[in-house]
Amino acid sequence: MADERLKQEVDEYVDEVWEDVVEDIRSLVRIRSVEDLSHATAADPWGPACHRALRQALAIAERLGLEAHDCEGRIGYADLPGRSERYLATICHADVVPEGRGWTFDPFDVTRKDGCLVGRGVLDDKGPLVLSLYAAHFFVRRALRTGERLPLTLRAIVGSEEETSMRDVAYYLERHPQPEFLFTPDADFPLICGEKGVFQGRFCSVATVGGHDAPIESMDGGTVPNAVCGRAEAVVRKRAADLSGRERIDVTDLGDGRSRVVARGVGGHASLPEGTLNAIGLLWAYLLDAGVVPEGLVPFAELELRLCAQGFDGSSLGVACSNDRFGSLTLIGGTLRTEGGHLVQTCDCRYPDAIDAHALERALARQAQARGASFVVVGVKPPFHIDPESPELRCLLDTYDEFRGTTSRAKVIGGGTYARKFMRACAFGPHEPADPLPSWAGPEHGADEAIGEGTLRRALKIYIVSIARLMRLHAQDGRRNG
Structure with missing residues (x-):
């Protein structure tokens, strides 16, 4: 040798x-x-x-x-x-x-x-x-x-x-x-x-949260856009006694008829989402079942579930694709923040050269428009x-x-x-x-x-x-x- x-x-x-x-x-x-x-x-x-x-x-x-x-x-x-x-x-x-x-x-x-x-x-x-x-x-x-x-x-x-x-x-x-x-x-x-190419963007809700007597005061989740969210929380105007517990969901009474709802998922890098569990999807599913999400915010909640609770291959948002050289596209939700009364959700997509960034932008913007949100591209790195x-x-x-x-x-x-x-x-x-x-x-x-x-x-x-x-x-x- x-x-x-x-x-x-x-x-x-x-x-x-x-x-x-x-x-x-x-x-x-x-x-x-x-x-x-x-x-x-x-x-x-x-x-x-x-x-x-x-x-x-x-x-x-x-x-x-x-x-x-x-x-x-x-x-x-x-x-x-x-x-x-x-x-x-x-x-x-x-x-x-x-x-x-x-x-x-x-x-x-x-x-x-x-x-x-x-x-x-x-x-x-x-x-x-x-x-x-x-x-x-x-x-x-x-x-x-x-x-x-x-x-x-x-x-x-x-x-x-x-x-x-x-x-x-x-x-x-x-x-x-x-x-x-x-x-x-x-x-x-x-x-x-x-x-793979790296495509990152932001969905912003048209509906607002945090207003006077609004059922959802704020939401927050994740640490960085390029990681599956492992922990997400919402402050809601509902007593903890009126909210039932659930696996991976913790409810804490804050007084004044308010509660903190925390979802615990399994985080991981955006490029390797298999085995992760997005806490943002868990949180939205719980809030919808608990009747906390106001009618005007339901379309955005449905968009969130498509992004954070229905798999990682992009099919729920109409962008699934793959090829032999690069394999399959992945798409995850990273961070969720309350900014100026609106909810802002980041996404991170790793894509093969079977699709390009312009097609991704068009498809995700259509999904956003149909579900009470806007969409902007934050950054693109080609394959x-x-x-x-x-x-x-x-x-x-x-x-x-x-x-x-x-x-x-x-x-x-x-x-x-x-x-x-x-x-x-x-x-x-x-x-x-x-x-x-x-x-x-x-x-x-x-x-x-x-x-x-x-x-x-x-x-x-x-x-x-x-x-x-x-x-x-x-x-x-x-x-x-x-």
């Missing part, structure tokens, strides 16, 4: 640095780097905490011997200069989604339990970010020991707005050339060669695909299979990563669906987000060997093209 000496060196390196890796992950997780545009400034364009996490990541990179650059607080990168200014890159992000409810561990610290690391970002994407920096550090140490430079520059890009609009990468690409190739450790193994038989992707897959003893194929996912923003890129681990986790371990974007330490250790080894082979591959291409 090729590169046995390299892999032995990598094993020894990972054993040596692992405790430092964990502590550096902890230093990032302790920063609640959720986008905060209400406190954004020219120096902190995505908010102070996002910039603080970016600076911390770049400080780690500097300590590890890389040349770090903070690009006006929007994004950063750290280089190991090679013999050529052409570069290969990794990209991760230091921002996270809000913690949400339901944690049994401190979301903003790293807890070690049952062989796992737990905390917001250990999987998405602060843990992988630290892996990318230590992968580069391996080659820093090698260059110091041998005096040999890599054939291409190795760049670790540190994003800071991935969870929202990815404007950080747009800023970067306006000022820097495309990499020869890039992978992002922000998904699953074995390898992601394509991503992305790269040839899984390209030399770089074959290199990554073959390396993964060597470590796992498997024969793998590239996959297409519903999630959205930075890979879609680059000309030649893919998503490559570190999450390993085949690795067992304790029953308490939560997913990315969920409570008690966790990943196995063994999974991360193996991923770091895979990344180092993959980078060495990609460098070799592109050095050969450069000689042929020269």
